[in-house]
Amino acid sequence: MATDDLDSWMWAEAVARQERADRLQKQFFKRATPRPRRQWEPPVDLFETQDALYVIVALPGVSNATLTELEVRGDTLFVAGDRRVPTPGQEAVLHRLEIPHGHFERAVTLPWPRLAIAGHELKDGCLYLTLSKR
Template sequence: MSVDDLDTWMWAHAIRGQERAERIQRQFFRRASPRPRRQWEPPVDVFETADAVYVIVALPGVSEDRLTDLEIRGDILFVAGERRVPAPAGDAVLHRLEIPHGHFERRAVLPWARLVIVAHELRDGCLYLTLSKR
């Protein structure tokens, strides 16, 4: 192999490497979609009595005005909203952030047909739902 062929080969190899690096970088730095995607799913407890189904959804720090969707679609309970990061007064320095925040969605399949939400209440960091059996 001549020196010119070696230079051409090395140059082509370097360009292919750079193209590969740019392709990988584009994968990691894609533009975010304009619609918020689900970031976290709150845990859910479900209880049943003869007349109703009770659902408890853990939503720490979520106020009523932050619930964007609360409905039953067929046999699926759908709860969505947003939890903002609480901003303490003053110049607080964040050391740990473990409680989920941002947009949330929870879909819970209910094994009972034709349930209706008759009551809901946000209390003690949880959403309490009463679903009536028809």
């Protein structure tokens, strides 16, 4: 084997190994994909009368300030916000955390088209919505 052929072969082998190392590095050290924002979905009750639809969304510990979305688009109601973990004090030791916290989103398909939010109230850990029929 000629020296030029050996040098070319070694160079080609080195380039191929570098490309493989780059691919492996990209495979194992790629950017972390963002975690989905939604962490929990609150339960919902729907009641219908002749004039309106009443929606109750269980949102313990959620205030108006942390409710970020409340909207009807088409035939879907969207409710979103955040529930922070309550901290009773610096000395508190957490033994159990069962009530959901963090960001929540809920999309509810409504049984009646073209509803509009006529009123809402956060009371007793629930969001009470009145959706008027048009």
